[in-house]
Amino acid sequence: MWARAARRVLRAPGGGGRGFASKAGGGGVSAGGEAAPQERGRVPGDVIEHLERLALVDFGSREAVARLEKAVAFADRLRAVDTDGVQPMESVLEDRCLYLRPDNVVEGNCAEELLQNAHRVMEEYFVAPPGNITLPKLDEQELFSKS
Amino acid sequence: MAAPVLRWSCPARRWILANIDRGPRHGRGSPTGSRSSGKRGQSSVAQQPLATAQKPRKGEHQWAAVVGLEIHAQISSNSKLFSGSQVHFAAPPNSLVSFFDASLPGTLPVLNRRCVEAAVMTGLALNCHINKKSLFDRKHYFYADLPAGYQITQQRLPIAVKGSLAYSVFVGKNRNQVINKTVRIKQIQLEQDSGKSLHDDLRSQTLIDLNRAGVGLLEVVLEPDMSCGEEAATAVRELQLILQALGTSQANMAEGQLRVDANISVHHPGEPLGVRTEVKNLNSARFLAKAIDYEIQRQIEELENGGEILNETRSFDCKLGCTVPMRDKEGKQDYRFIPEPNLPPLLLYDSASLPAGADPQQVINIDQLREQLPELPRVTREKLVQQYGMLPEHSFTLLNEVGLLEFFQNVMKETRAEPKRVTSWVLNTFLGFLKQQNLAVSESPVTPSALAELLNLLDQKTISSAAAKKVFEELWRSGGKTPAQIVSEKRLELMQDQEALEELCQATMEKHPQVVMDLKKGNPRAINKLIGLVRKATLNRADPTVIKEMLERQLSS
Numbered sequence: 001m002w003a004r005a006a007r008r009v010l011r012a013p014g015g016g017g018r019g020f021a022s023k024a025g026g027g028g029v030s031a032g033g034e035a036a037p038q039e040r041g042r043v044p045g046d047v048i049e050h051l052e053r054l055a056l057v058d059f060g061s062r063e064a065v066a067r068l069e070k071a072v073a074f075a076d077r078l079r080a081v082d083t084d085g086v087q088p089m090e091s092v093l094e095d096r097c098l099y100l101r102p103d104n105v106v107e108g109n110c111a112e113e114l115l116q117n118a119h120r121v122m123e124e125y126f127v128a129p130p131g132n133i134t135l136p137k138l139d140e141q142e143l144f145s146k147s
Numbered sequence: 148m149a150a151p152v153l154r155w156s157c158p159a160r161r162w163i164l165a166n167i168d169r170g171p172r173h174g175r176g177s178p179t180g181s182r183s184s185g186k187r188g189q190s191s192v193a194q195q196p197l198a199t200a201q202k203p204r205k206g207e208h209q210w211a212a213v214v215g216l217e218i219h220a221q222i223s224s225n226s227k228l229f230s231g232s233q234v235h236f237a238a239p240p241n242s243l244v245s246f247f248d249a250s251l252p253g254t255l256p257v258l259n260r261r262c263v264e265a266a267v268m269t270g271l272a273l274n275c276h277i278n279k280k281s282l283f284d285r286k287h288y289f290y291a292d293l294p295a296g297y298q299i300t301q302q303r304l305p306i307a308v309k310g311s312l313a314y315s316v317f318v319g320k321n322r323n324q325v326i327n328k329t330v331r332i333k334q335i336q337l338e339q340d341s342g343k344s345l346h347d348d349l350r351s352q353t354l355i356d357l358n359r360a361g362v363g364l365l366e367v368v369l370e371p372d373m374s375c376g377e378e379a380a381t382a383v384r385e386l387q388l389i390l391q392a393l394g395t396s397q398a399n400m401a402e403g404q405l406r407v408d409a410n411i412s413v414h415h416p417g418e419p420l421g422v423r424t425e426v427k428n429l430n431s432a433r434f435l436a437k438a439i440d441y442e443i444q445r446q447i448e449e450l451e452n453g454g455e456i457l458n459e460t461r462s463f464d465c466k467l468g469c470t471v472p473m474r475d476k477e478g479k480q481d482y483r484f485i486p487e488p489n490l491p492p493l494l495l496y497d498s499a500s501l502p503a504g505a506d507p508q509q510v511i512n513i514d515q516l517r518e519q520l521p522e523l524p525r526v527t528r529e530k531l532v533q534q535y536g537m538l539p540e541h542s543f544t545l546l547n548e549v550g551l552l553e554f555f556q557n558v559m560k561e562t563r564a565e566p567k568r569v570t571s572w573v574l575n576t577f578l579g580f581l582k583q584q585n586l587a588v589s590e591s592p593v594t595p596s597a598l599a600e601l602l603n604l605l606d607q608k609t610i611s612s613a614a615a616k617k618v619f620e621e622l623w624r625s626g627g628k629t630p631a632q633i634v635s636e637k638r639l640e641l642m643q644d645q646e647a648l649e650e651l652c653q654a655t656m657e658k659h660p661q662v663v664m665d666l667k668k669g670n671p672r673a674i675n676k677l678i679g680l681v682r683k684a685t686l687n688r689a690d691p692t693v694i695k696e697m698l699e700r701q702l703s704s
Contacts, residue, residue, distance in 0.1 A: 022409055054542075056289070085254050090282060093491040100509055103225045103261035106306035107245035112240060114357075124240040125354035126289035130346065 041073045053134075157618030168455045180293055213423075214379050215371035218386060219364045221340065221404040223266045226338055227469040229256035229299065236402050240356040249359040250295035255489050260364040260511070262337060263306070265395035267495065267516050269365055270307030271333050272389055274602035277513050279495045281306040283337075283487035288480060292342035293357050300366075302484050305336035306493065312369065313525065315543065316378060323540050331370040331384050338383040340364050359403075365396065367653055371410065373442065376436030383407055383435060388524040388546060400432050409439050412456070413446045414514050421446070422456040426470055438463035440471045518522060523674040527552070535559075536564035544574055551578070559576035566604040572602060576616070578624055601630040612692050614639040644687045652697050655681045666702070674698065 005132075030073055048059055059065050120127035182674065187195045224234055232245040247254035270277050282304040285297040310332035318324050342360035344353045373379045387405060390396040398405040407430070412423035426442055427437045441463075446456050461470040496502070498514040528542035555573045562569060577598065581591060601622070605615045614634070620634045635639055642648050656663050659680060666673035674695065681694045 009594075033383035034322050039543065050481070054287070054483060055455075057541060081599060083316070090377040090486045090500065091488060091491060093488075096491040098491045098493050100263065101226075101231070101257045102508065103259055105226050105233040106231035107247075108243045109237065111244065111245075114244055114246075114251075117251075119250075120198070122352075125356055126241070126291075128344070128353045130348070130351050130353055132289055 041069050041076070043069055043072070163446070179618070194381035209412050209416055210447050212374050212411065212413050212446075213371045213420060214373040214375065214381070214439055214443075215423075216369040216379060216409070217371070217408045218367045218383065219340075219406045219408075220269075220386075220390055220398055222262050222363035222365055223394060223396050224259060225362060226259055226261075227361040228259055228262050228337065230254075230361055231257075232361070234362050235358075238358055240354075244360065248294075248357055255300060256487070258490065258493070259305050260508070261362060263493065263495075263511055265363070265393075265517060266306045266335060266337050266365055267513055268393050269367075269390065269395050269511070269513065269522060270310065271314055271517050271520060272393055273307075273332050273367075273407070275307035275332060276336060277307050277309030277495060278304060279497075279513075280304065281493045281495075283490045283493070284484050285487050286482045286484055290344075290483060291353055292344045292360065293678045294360065296344070298339050298341065299490075300338035300409065301336035301486050303486075305334040306495075307335040308333070310335070312382055312386060312389075313383045315539075317380055317540055317543070323538070325539055328372075328378065328382075330372040330378075331560070333368040333370050335367050335368075337479075338364050338366055338522060343671065349469065369497040371412075379439050380408075380432065380436040384432070384547065385524065390699065392521055392524055392527075394521070396677065397675065400430055406430055407435060409435075409442070411439060411442045411446065412697040413443060413450065420681050421450070422458050424456060424458065425460045427460055427473065428460050431465070431684060434463055434465050437464075437468065438470060442467065445470065450474070494628075535570065537566065537570050541570055541574055544578070548578065552593070554588050558599045558602070559595055561599035562602045562654070562670065564599075564606040568606075570604060572598065580619075589644075592624075593619070597622055597630060603631055604634060608641060608690070610634055610639050610685075611641055613687070614641075638686070638688070640688060641690055642685055646687060647692070649697060649701070651684050652681055652694065652701055655684055656698070656701070663702075 016042060025052060043065060059068070115121045115124065115126070117125050167371055221234075222228070226232060227234055227245075227248065230245040230247040232248055233243045235243060235431075245254075247256065267277055278659075281301055283299055284302040286300050286302065287297040289296060311329050313329050316326050316328060318326055340359050340362040341464065342357040343353055344355055346353050369382065373382060383405075387398040387400075390398040390405075396404060398460050400406075406428060409426045409429060411426060412421040414421040424446070426438055429438050434464050442461070449456060459543060460473045461469050462473050495511050495513055498512060501510060501512055524546055527689065528539070528546060531542040531545065532539055545555055551573070555569065556575065558569055559566065577591070577593065580593075581588065598619075598690055600617055601615060603611065604610050604618075610618065617637070618633045622628070622630060622635070625633075655677065659677070662673050662676055662680070666677065677698055678691050678694050680700070682689060682691060685694075
């Protein structure tokens with residue numbers, strides 16, 4: 001099924017019909033799916049690691065990665081649609097009016113309330129670690145999907 | 148070993164650097180060839196005698212530097228870009244933060260009309276094409292001062308594109324030759340500012356203040372059309388003046404309202420562009436040119452030593468005067484841009500496309516904003532040159548110094564003196580005193596009225612030029628007195644009595660017959676001596692030219 005969809009895509013000319021994912025210019029998943037259509041659309045281990053750092057999610061198990069792969073394959077079916085000459089829809093709100101607010105000060109002055117939510121505060125400042133804490137590098141054997 | 152001679156040229160100056168030792172270059176104190184003395188021209192480290200060099204002149208390496216800038220200007224508005232909390236520089240931490248700014252769940256962005264107008268006005272002033280439809284996106288990255296985990300910006304379709312910024316550099320021995328340059332503007336986009344992090348290294352923590360989070364920013368992206376620190380600094384200065392004239396941003400670098408990031412690379416002319424580094428957070432006008440020049444020099448040296456340039460992010464350490472790699476910014480960033488799902492496209496109109504019966508509060512008319520644009524610095528300068536006949540470089544100086552133009556115009560209003568004289572006094576004497584004591588125009592002890600009165604006295608020939616300078620000094624020191632008072636107190640008025648002066652001339656000549664003889668013999672310096680003697684006799688209250696005329700008349704009769 002995926003292969004059939006892939007063939008249809010290869011036949012259709014490029015045009016303006018590509019989905020947003022390919023235009024983002026960095027999404028590792030779409031690059032993996034487009035550039036090297038593997039047998040069962042597997043997502044390479046280094047891409048999983050990259051995603052875990054970017055989005056702070058933990059795939060944790062082979063099943064989770066498999067679910068990701070199925071989700072990508074499901075979305076890929078969009079490529080079967082011929083969108084030549086059709087303007088992309090960026091937002092379901094595209095017909096709505098963007099409300100413009102007048103430049104008045106109507107909010108703020110609630111430091112106490114906001115600081116209540118913080119784990120640690122110091123004299124009206126939120127307290128955070130000194131910098132971004134990098135995730136530990138995963139050992140190769142700990143990865144569930146092979147490249 | 149033959150020493151390769153490096154040459155990196157910039158229209159404003161030529162750099163010649165001789166690379167004589169190949170030792171490690173890390174941690175250099177001050178950047179070589181930096182403009183420490185403020186003198187134009189060449190600055191060279193000791194050169195190997197060219198007689199021993201094997202390379203023919205043609206083989207000298209030429210380097211060209213390429214500098215692009217990303218400038219973030221805080222929009223001058225009462226409230227933030229997407230929320231109604233106040234925009235203010237100094238306030239108790241986290242007191243100007245709304246629920247949306249703190250990214251509490253359930254909050255939504257609501258666009259501030261003033262910020263859109265500011266963006267359109269800036270785009271028009273910079274000759275940009277205003278996109279009638281622009282879009283908002285989310286740029287994701289993790290940092291403690293970005294509570295939502297993303298910044299709302301305009302990556303795909305910004306509000307203005309393809310403009311230009313004209314600026315002028317002054318070259319030549321007296322810095323009076325103007326070269327007009329242009330840098331292309333890639334785009335202008337609206338985006339949110341992040342909060343502020345205060346690093347507490349002692350307790351190994353960071354304190355976060357979200358007062359600045361969500362403040363509207365205009366990001367102005369300049370194409371890499373500049374080739375050295377001075378060009379970049381001049382372009383930034385001109386942009387500052389434009390933003391201030393428009394009122395869209397106060398653009399004060401010291402208060403963080405204008406921040407500049409530079410993208411710098413070097414290459415041999417004719418070859419493809421080199422790897423670029425990004426130097427972030429150049430937040431001081433003083434260090435902007437220095438940092439860029441240092442980085443250019445560093446890259447040239449690195450490449451000449453056979454090293455390579457990493458595509459990395461660096462920051463400028465002003466104490467050491469060098470750029471250093473930034474931690475937490477290694478590796479390529481993946482921002483995972485997505486459309487901002489909570490904001491429809493931003494639509495702008497012009498007079499032709501304005502929908503009938505639309506609520507004026509809800510639509511923005513580009514043509515109307517264009518008509519309301521205030522006078523831009525370039526036009527102000529042209530008018531000064533035309534109206535007062537001043538040299539172009541003077542018009543630049545008048546605008547570059549905060550408050551100086553207003554001071555000048557106030558003096559002009561109250562004085563009868565010629566514009567050229569006023570210009571000279573304001574730019575040389577007045578500005579000179581200010582600079583000497585490191586004062587701003589607003590801190591000047593001399594008011595425009597006082598200077599105007601002084602120039603009137605000079606114009607009426609009530610006092611001489613030398614006396615005027617003395618009066619000015621006294622005005623500066625004392626502050627309270629008027630020029631007239633000082634003149635009478637110090638008896639600086641020029642002698643008005645012509646007869647008395649005639650008598651003095653006669654008397655002086657009689658007292659010094661040998662000088663008169665010298666003069667009659669044809670000694671040219673004798674006349675000056677005589678004039679000096681008469682002046683002394685008048686207690687410096689006579690104009691030397693008048694004395695000269697009188698003496699010559701008396702001698703010839």
